[in-house]
Amino acid sequence: MPAEVETQLLGGTANRGLVVRVGDTVRRPLRPSSLATHALLEHLERVGFEGAPRLLGIDSQGREVLSYVPGATVTSPYPDWSMTDAALDSVARLLRAYHEAVADFRPVGLKWAEPVPPAYVTGLISHNDPNLDNVVFRDGLAVALIDFDLAAPGSALWDVATAVRLWAPLRPDADIHDLRRGRSLARFRRFADAYALTDADRLRLADAAADNHIWCMEYVRRGAETGHPWFYQRWTTGESELTNRTNTWFKEQAEALHRALLG
Numbered sequence: 049m050p051a052e053v054e055t056q057l058l059g060g061t062a063n064r065g066l067v068v069r070v071g072d073t074v075r076r077p078l079r080p081s082s083l084a085t086h087a088l089l090e091h092l093e094r095v096g097f098e099g100a101p102r103l104l105g106i107d108s109q110g111r112e113v114l115s116y117v118p119g120a121t122v123t124s125p126y127p128d129w130s131m132t133d134a135a136l137d138s139v140a141r142l143l144r145a146y147h148e149a150v151a152d153f154r155p156v157g158l159k160w161a162e163p164v165p166p167a168y169v170t171g172l173i174s175h176n177d178p179n180l181d182n183v184v185f186r187d188g189l190a191v192a193l194i195d196f197d198l199a200a201p202g203s204a205l206w207d208v209a210t211a212v213r214l215w216a217p218l219r220p221d222a223d224i225h226d227l228r229r230g231r232s233l234a235r236f237r238r239f240a241d242a243y244a245l246t247d248a249d250r251l252r253l254a255d256a257a258a259d260n261h262i263w264c265m266e267y268v269r270r271g272a273e274t275g276h277p278w279f280y281q282r283w284t285t286g287e288s289e290l291t292n293r294t295n296t297w298f299k300e301q302a303e304a305l306h307r308a309l310l311g
Contacts, residue, residue, distance in 0.1 A: 074116050075111040075114075081160050086112070097145070131228055172203055176207065177195060178210055178214070182194050217232060220297045223294070233305065
């Protein structure tokens, strides 16, 4: 029998170079939180949510085996189709569909990954990393979330804050090098509208996005300091300076962000 061909998949940071495709499956390293992630994926399968990979087992090398979700993820240089308002709207709708699917998942005694700040924990298991390369698209529209490594008890608000911070994106215009430059505030409002965010969460979204940026960059910084090669490379080649600029931007733009949502 011929050996299985492994094709390295692009994207990611924590597992970069370690995630491979084998036929119609994806093989990924196990983590301390894998049991929790697997319980989440099994729940999503039970409720018929089509926007996530299926857990298929553990292979002979001790890697988790997931179904391969066909489509395209968004990696740099970003294709124009991925920066459209239609693509943005579809990410918001996919995220809401995920939240509806996971709303009645009540795990007990499971070890999750990075904890979400207590102010943003309602009990819902949020994805916590709907980055551009963690969303699968087909025909220009988002159809699935992948990479649930950071999933943990959180909230819809926290997930929306994470997604809109990355997809708007929320950072200084000088640090946006694609078609989204100059449109951050408009896309911020558009994402909240497409998700159908509640009025109560709209009042908190700007602050949640700023807090999410701090949370995410602290995770990267700690990874760099503990010697993770990809986090170290990212942090020491401009990420720390971009983090400081973006933190300042959030403070300077706080009122504009609130007005964009409520105007």
